[in-house]
Amino acid sequence: xxxxxxxxxxxxxxxxxxxxxxxxxxxxxxxxxxxxxxxxxxxxxxxxxxxxxxxxxxxxxxxxxxxxxxxxxxxxxxxxxxxxxxxx
Numbered sequence: 606x607x608x609x610x611x612x613x614x615x616x617x618x619x620x621x622x623x624x625x626x627x628x629x630x631x632x633x634x635x636x637x638x639x640x641x642x643x644x645x646x647x648x649x650x651x652x653x654x655x656x657x658x659x660x661x662x663x664x665x666x667x668x669x670x671x672x673x674x675x676x677x678x679x680x681x682x683x684x685x686x687x688x689x690x691x692x693x
Contacts, residue, residue: 606639612660619669624679627653662689 611634619625631651634642642657653661669678670691685691 606637606642608642608657608660611639611642611657612664615661616664619665619678619680624677626675626677628676 614633615625615630618629630653631643634640634653635651642654643651644654646652665678668681669689670681670685671678671689672691674692679691681691
C-alpha cells in the first residue's frame with residue numbers, strides 16, 4: 606500500500622460522508638496491514654504518520670479543516686477562521 610493511495614482513499618471517504626474521523630483511518634490501516642503509516646503519540650494512541658498527513662493535505666489544502674477536539678476532518682464552511690484547524 607502506498608501513501609498516495611491511502612491519501613486518495615481518505616479523500617474519497619471524506620467526499621462520500623462529509624467528514625473523516627482519524628480513528629476510522631487508523632482502523633482501516635490496521636485491518637489493511639498499513640501499520641507503517643501509523644505512529645504512537647505521547648498518550649500511547651495510534652495516530653497517522655506525518656508522511657500520510659502531508660500527502661492528504663496536498664489533496665485538500667484550502668478546502669478541508671481539522672476539528673481537533675473530536676479528531677476529524679471536514680470541508681471548510683464560511684464561518685471557519687483562516688488556517689487548517691476549526692473549532693467544530
